[in-house]
Amino acid sequence: GEDVEQSLFLSVREGDSSVINCTYTDSSSTYLYWYKQEPGAGLQLLTYIFSNMDMKQDQRLTVLLNKKDKHLSLRIADTQTGDSAIYFCAESAPTDKLIFGTGTRLQVFP
């Protein structure tokens, strides 16, 4: 069945890069997404990548996709305290539903 896995926690120093990893199982996913959830808030789409791409860069965010290994990563350059949140990887099923990972809690300390 469809499954998306992430590590639960990541702690980085302000100014360093953060790399959040995700593995998924459904090779038919068309898009893969990264969502950010701040405390008490909804899910904010950060970026997404089409399944036929290897990399996408958007300002401080870089998404890498290894389709062979079904591995997705999100790199945040120059991580700031405002980046502290839970980051969810999600894949789109052949239907429209999103399948989310467990979420990675990113803590940025000064």
Next chain:
Amino acid sequence: EPEVTQTPSHQVTQMGQEVILRCVPISNHLYFYWYRQILGQKVEFLVSFYNNEISEKSEIFDDQFSVERPDGSNFTLKIRSTKLEDSAMYFCASSRDSGDEQFFGPGTRLTVL
């Protein structure tokens, strides 16, 4: 900037009671979704809705759940007889077209006592 809104932000109910969670999707969107997140767990798909019909539903979405678009703006999730395990954050989402970005609301926290 248009956004998805949800009311109430927090609902407390007794086990066995009916609850209705309300969502106002973005006005020109045609596809609507409900997801839920039990505390500390993954966000899980419940149901998708298009053209006044359910497009897809998960195993979680059993007979005690129903969705409705009662007018041109609201999209509701009804739980007929709540159970303790229904306690979760419920997120509504909408998208303009199939496969487009889904915009999420802030969620309704449902607590069943």
